[in-house]
Amino acid sequence: MRYGVVVEDLAVEVMAELPSDHARREVLGLIECVRRDPRAWPDVRDPGSWEEIRKAFGPRCWVQYMPHAGAIEVREIGWIG
Incomplete structure (x- = not known):
């Protein structure tokens, strides 16, 4: 199954900053x-949450996302570089 990407507004703001x-290439590579x-x-x-929330880490970044409906929803992006 091929997944698409939906990015929350706050994550878009972080990408812009x-x-x-x-740094943007590193984050986009992790999202890919x-x-x-x-x-x-x-x-x-x-515990007790019904939402499937996952977190992935790169060398200097991380993303928090939810897989659903054939896509991933990127909720947060972090950068420590």
């Missing part, structure tokens, strides 16, 4: 890895 093109195999990353939902 990344310090360089290299997640898109190809969304369930390969750990489920980090709180």
Whole structure:
């Protein structure tokens, strides 16, 4: 199954504020890895939560996302670089 990507508004804002093109490429590369195999990353939902929330880590970034309806929804992006 091929997944699409939906990006929440806050994650879009973070992408716009990344310090360089290299940082954006790194984040987009991680999102592409997640898109190809969304369930390969750990489920980090709180006990009792019905939403499947996963988190993936790159060398200097991370994304929190939800796989659903044939797509991934990127909820948060973090950058430590």
